[in-house]
């Protein structure tokens with residue numbers, strides 16, 4: 258299948274990053290799959306396998322990225338991303354791991370069962386807000402729940418202006434509701450834990466032939482785990498990225514995302530008597546007052562504070578790591594200077 262640049266989501270944001278030489282010598286391509294050593298990219302030339310230059314590995318690239326490729330199908334550079342979804346890599350490192358790039362809509366996917374977890378969904382929401390991506394909450398397995406409305410209410414309580422859609426991921430008419438949330442040339446990504454129905458939705462939306470467990474229809478976990486993440490064309494001319502089920506979403510520093518998801522609490526806190534109120538037992542705490550009046554859920558305060566603490570710790574780790582790098586550079590410089598001075602003698 259051949260796509261034009263505009264089919265693939267190309268826009269002025271990307272063309273503005275090119276100069277005359279780029280236009281003459283290189284081809285813009287959009288990454289549809291990232292493998293260990295190579296990537297697959299779509300362009301007006303069709304699907305092409307690309308290799309990375311020496312100063313880049315495939316870990317530096319995400320599905321959805323725009324790159325420039327030379328005539329040997331080698332990547333010249335990756336274009337600046339309009340949006341990016343990333344998380345902290347496993348381990349104590351401060352490195353980020355890319356999830357997807359240039360995404361317009363994030364379908365935060367969970368099910369109308371035990372998978373529904375406010376704290377985890379809020380993390381996804383924070384991630385979307387921090388990246389400047391429109392979040393839409395998709396509640397699958399509504400057909401199996403005795404009271405799907407209760408899940409809709411719980412989802413809506415996380416963010417009043419977020420669209421919430423409860424559906425049966427296996428029902429084509431139900432799934433059609435998702436088309437309201439992204440247009441031709443735009444890209445949506447599905448994010449959620451394993452077994453919530455991301456592959457099922459991808460199959461329905463993109464007609465993609467990705468196998469799902471199928472036989473464990475009745476459980477809340479599902480067994481099949483997606484290993485590949487790809488950019489799939491959707492029938493209405495838009496694009497869909499399926500991501501592997503994630504157990505834990507380790508956030509990188511996302512203070513803006515937290516501020517945006519918990520804007521109501523930040524606003525309330527402005528009215529606390531003490532500027533450094535911990536919203537515990539202090540007199541004149543506007544947040545405790547709201548809880549006492551029943552307009553705020555105490556659990557939401559706890560989740561906010563937990564995310565704030567985690568974010569502060571992340572910032573600290575990043576600052577420490579930067580300092581270590583700086584110290585190391587200084588030390589290297591000193592040793593080089595000293596050795597030069599010695600030789601000079």
Ligand SMILES: Nc1nc2c(ncn2[C@@H]2O[C@H](COP(=O)(O)OP(=O)(O)OP(=O)(O)O)[C@@H](O)[C@H]2O)c(=O)[nH]1
Nearest residue numbers: 398425426452453454455456457479481482483502
């Ligand atoms: N009845 C019903 N079954 C569903 C629904 N959504 C998903 N399923 C079933 O749940 C199981 C898991 O769905 P998948 O689509 O494989 O889940 P996934 O999110 O892709 O899982 P990973 O690939 O592990 O990330 C499959 O057996 C699906 O048929 C739904 O809305 N209703």
Ligand SMILES: [Zn+2]
Nearest residue numbers: 529534536542
């Ligand atoms: Zn307070």
